[in-house]
Amino acid sequence: MTTVFGVPVQALLGQLLVGLINGSFYAMLSLGLAIIFGLLNVVNFAHGAFYTLGAFTAWFLLQFAGVNYWGALVLAPLAVGLAGALVERTLIKRLNSLDPIYGLLLTFGLALFIQGLLQNKYGSSGQPYEMPESLTGGYALGFMFLPRYRAWVVVFSLLVCGATWFVTERTRLGSYLRAATENPALVQAFGVNVPRLVTATYGLGVGLAALAGVLAAPVYRVSPQMGSDLIIVVFAVVVIGGMGSIMGSIVTGFALGIIEGLTKVFYPEASNTVIFVVMAIVLLIKPSGLFGRTA
Amino acid sequence: MAQETPTPRALAPRAAQHPRWIPIAVMVGLLVLAPFSGIYPVFLMKALCFALFACAFNLLLGYVGLLSFGHALFFGSAGYATAHAAKVWGWPPEVAILFGTAVAAVYGLVVGALAIRRQGIYFAMVTLALAQMAYFFYLQTPFTGGEDGIQAVPRGHLLGVLDLDAMLSLYFFVLAIFLGGFLLIHRMVHSPFGQVLKAVRENEPRAVSLGYKPDHYKLIAFVLSAALAGAAGGTKALVFQLASLTDVHWHTSGAVILMILLGGLGTILGPVVGAFIVVALENYLAQLGSWVMVVEGAIFVICVLTFRRGVIGELSRLLKRPL
Numbered sequence: 001m002t003t004v005f006g007v008p009v010q011a012l013l014g015q016l017l018v019g020l021i022n023g024s025f026y027a028m029l030s031l032g033l034a035i036i037f038g039l040l041n042v043v044n045f046a047h048g049a050f051y052t053l054g055a056f057t058a059w060f061l062l063q064f065a066g067v068n069y070w071g072a073l074v075l076a077p078l079a080v081g082l083a084g085a086l087v088e089r090t091l092i093k094r095l096n097s098l099d100p101i102y103g104l105l106l107t108f109g110l111a112l113f114i115q116g117l118l119q120n121k122y123g124s125s126g127q128p129y130e131m132p133e134s135l136t137g138g139y140a141l142g143f144m145f146l147p148r149y150r151a152w153v154v155v156f157s158l159l160v161c162g163a164t165w166f167v168t169e170r171t172r173l174g175s176y177l178r179a180a181t182e183n184p185a186l187v188q189a190f191g192v193n194v195p196r197l198v199t200a201t202y203g204l205g206v207g208l209a210a211l212a213g214v215l216a217a218p219v220y221r222v223s224p225q226m227g228s229d230l231i232i233v234v235f236a237v238v239v240i241g242g243m244g245s246i247m248g249s250i251v252t253g254f255a256l257g258i259i260e261g262l263t264k265v266f267y268p269e270a271s272n273t274v275i276f277v278v279m280a281i282v283l284l285i286k287p288s289g290l291f292g293r294t295a
Numbered sequence: 296m297a298q299e300t301p302t303p304r305a306l307a308p309r310a311a312q313h314p315r316w317i318p319i320a321v322m323v324g325l326l327v328l329a330p331f332s333g334i335y336p337v338f339l340m341k342a343l344c345f346a347l348f349a350c351a352f353n354l355l356l357g358y359v360g361l362l363s364f365g366h367a368l369f370f371g372s373a374g375y376a377t378a379h380a381a382k383v384w385g386w387p388p389e390v391a392i393l394f395g396t397a398v399a400a401v402y403g404l405v406v407g408a409l410a411i412r413r414q415g416i417y418f419a420m421v422t423l424a425l426a427q428m429a430y431f432f433y434l435q436t437p438f439t440g441g442e443d444g445i446q447a448v449p450r451g452h453l454l455g456v457l458d459l460d461a462m463l464s465l466y467f468f469v470l471a472i473f474l475g476g477f478l479l480i481h482r483m484v485h486s487p488f489g490q491v492l493k494a495v496r497e498n499e500p501r502a503v504s505l506g507y508k509p510d511h512y513k514l515i516a517f518v519l520s521a522a523l524a525g526a527a528g529g530t531k532a533l534v535f536q537l538a539s540l541t542d543v544h545w546h547t548s549g550a551v552i553l554m555i556l557l558g559g560l561g562t563i564l565g566p567v568v569g570a571f572i573v574v575a576l577e578n579y580l581a582q583l584g585s586w587v588m589v590v591e592g593a594i595f596v597i598c599v600l601t602f603r604r605g606v607i608g609e610l611s612r613l614l615k616r617p618l
Contacts (some may be wrong), residue, residue: 043416094600100416101362102599105556108549109595116588232545236424239417269435276428280409283421287412 007265013144019261020254021150021219024157025051027253028212029234030241031164032205034249038181039201042092042103048231049114050206053080054213055222056118059129069132069218076214077207084206088199111228118224126223135218153215160211161250168246177201236279242289252290318564318618319481326470336462337534342574343473344531349554349566350480351523356552357561358484359516360496361411364419364548365426366524368406369399371543372429373525378445378538379438388451388459392472392529399525400518402429407517411510423545430543444539448532465534472530476523481563483519492516550577553591556598559605564618568606 003009029047036044057079058072067075087110095102131149138147168174180187180194188194213227220226241252256275264271282290326343330336348370355361377395380386386394410421433439440446450459459465483489494502495509502509532538541547550573558569573591580587598605604612611618 043420091596091600101419102603104362104416104419105552106596106599108552109592109599111592112549112588112595113592116585116590116592119585119588232423232427235420236427239413239420239424272431272435273428276424279421279424283409283412 005266010144012262012265015261015265016258017146017150017154017261018264019258020154021257022260023254023257024154025212025216025230025253026234026237026257027161027250028157028208028215029230030237030249030253031161031246032208033234033238034243034246035164035168035177035208036202036205037243039177039198040088040092040103041100042095042107043100044202044205045104045107045231046087046110046114047107047206047209047234048227048229049111050080050084050209050227051213051216051230052118052224052227053083053114054210055129055217055226056122056213057210058214058217059127059222062129069135069214072217073211073214077211080210080213081203081207085199085203087206088202092202093195093198111231115224115228122224124223124225126221126226129217129222131218149218153219157212157215160208164208165246165250233275236275238289240275240279240282240289242292244289244292248289248291315485315617322564322567323474326473330463330466336466338574338578340466340469340534341531341578342571343469344527344534345551345554345574346567346570347473347476347527347530348524349551349558349570350477351520351527352551353555353561353566354480354483354523355516355520356555357565358489358496359492359513361513361517362416362419362552363410363422363517363520364545364552365406365422365424366520366551367543367545367547368422368426368429369402369521369524370528370531370547370551371433371538371540372402373399373528374532374538374542375433375439375445376525377529378448378532381451381533382445382448385449388453388468388533391451392526392533395529395532396522396525399528400522403518403521403525404514407514407521411513411517423548426543426548427545430540430545433540433543439538439540442540444537445532446537448536448538450533450536459533469530469534472526476526477567480523484563488512488515550591553595553598555605556603557594557605559607559609559611559618560603562605562607562611562618565605565607572606 029051033044033047036042036047054076057076058069061067061072061075062069091106091110092103095106135149135152138145139151140146166174168177176187176192176197180192180197184194216226237252237256238249240256241248243249256278259278260271260274263274270277286292329339348366352363352366355363373395375395376398377391380391380394381388406422406425409425410418413421434441438445450465452458453464453468457464457468459468484492491502491507491512494505495507495512499509528542531542554569554573555566556569557572558567559565576590577587580590602609607618
């Protein structure tokens with residue numbers, strides 16, 4: 001029992017773990033996109049840039065303020081989330097009455113702007129970010145070696161996804177949110193400050209992206225392009241899942257990470273494209289996406 | 296999108312007084328004289344290729360209301376096909392470009408058939424994702440030369456006679472292709488076919504109730520747009536004697552959207568003006584590295600917030616006539 005279909009079990013499990021980690025990022029990013037889309041009706045193209053900003057903020061905090069990983073895990077999402085809320089207040093809000101395409105174009109421009117600035121200052125090669133000492137090393141499980149940090153990423157992001165799901169589906173605040181996506185005018189009439197809710201939601205979604213960025217910093221190099229490559233894959237994930245449900249984003253995100261990991265084992269050439277192939281197949285069979293509510 | 300573009304109906308009475316061909320004639324005159332003005336001819340040809348690309352894109356966004364975020368796929372794929380046909384198979388330039396155009400049309404059929412199953416921003420995401428898939432394919436497959444691209448593509452002799460290595464012949468060859476594509480699009484937009492496209496854009500359920508099949512029309516427009524984008528990409532590969540990953544990258548898809556937004560969405564001259572502005576910007580800012588991205592990003596934000604009609608749209612409003 002050391003090989004499965006001619007592939008060593010250790011390689012298989014190793015790639016499965018990498019897939020789970022990528023899936024964690026897909027899930028957290030598509031979750032934020034879904035929340036923002038639900039209330040603002042904006043496809044936040046800048047989501048990848050905010051993810052990059054999260055990673056860079058963690059790096060800045062360590063470099064210039066001596067704030068360690070744990071501090072960054074709290075501070076970076078807060079700071080980037082606030083910046084996001086400011087962006088919503090000053091820019092995105094003005095597009096309320098227009099075709100959603102303008103929101104997409106505005107956030108696309110924002111993404112170029114942020115990525116360009118970072119690239120000017122830090123080049124394309126990226127900066128390393130040391131993982132915290134308490135999460136180095138790993139566990140020897142007998143059949144494989146499990147690096148502690150990777151286990152942490154998967155468990156932590158599952159917790160974050162679960163918490164977000166709980167807040168939106170099971171709390172009073174979540175019910176306001178969902179009601180406001182259905183009928184903002186009515187919710188406003190009941191005395192809920194919808195514009196503030198919208199700003200907070202954008203901040204929350206962006207904060208989630210930044211949190212994913214901090215988590216990613218020790219795994220990948222902190223580079224200006226890290227978000228722009230990821231965001232397109234996340235868009236494919238969103239199309240596959242159908243942006244209808246929070247749960248859909250989480251399940252689809254993790255599932256596609258795993259599918260990508262498995263492809264890397266059995267047919268590495270296709271690992272970059274497998275998610276897009278899955279997207280094409282899903283579009284043929286069920287255009288509204290796996291969890292989509294309406295066509 | 297519809298409420299932002301000057302609707303043909305509102306401008307129609309003035310349009311009857313002012314013939315449509317005057318601005319176009321001015322443009323053609325300027326383009327014929329341009330190579331004698333001392334402007335670097337390769338820059339002009341690059342701008343013309345992107346202008347055709349932008350016009351093809353505008354056919355889709357401006358007249359059907361479909362935002363494709365993956366049009367670099369057709370532009371770049373045709374570049375590879377043309378370069379390969381000219382260099383490896385030794386085909387003459389006009390056949391090589393036609394081949395590139397045909398390849399882009401086939402891709403357009405496949406991508407279009409998949410993408411029109413979703414609408415609005417989902418459509419944008421699907422086209423972007425499919426284009427990115429093609430990008431990875433070209434990165435890995437051997438015939439494209441990976442990061443190096445297909446280099447030293449021969450320009451050859453047009454119809455076996457005219458040597459395209461002479462700058463002026465090449466310029467007028469490129470201009471002819473651009474004008475061919477431009478006039479074709481102009482003709483289409485003002486034909487009954489174009490009217491149906493606009494009807495679908497304005498009110499799809501109503502178009503259905505009138506007996507039209509919107510998906511059918513959308514797909515035809517998509518394939519035409521992809522093919523013309525391909526003609527532009529193939530021509531660019533011959534001009535630069537290079538087909539590379541840059542042309543398939545999503546940044547190119549973004550640049551073409553910027554051209555239209557800046558020039559004026561849904562106007563016939565807007566994409567041309569936008570293309571010249573953006574190509575000039577990229578040329579003159581090239582030595583500043585990533586500042587190009589920052590500037591483009593800023594223009595995007597400014598255009599979307601305050602300048603949605605674009606240069607031609609604003610001009611046309613000032614002159615109270617369509618351009």
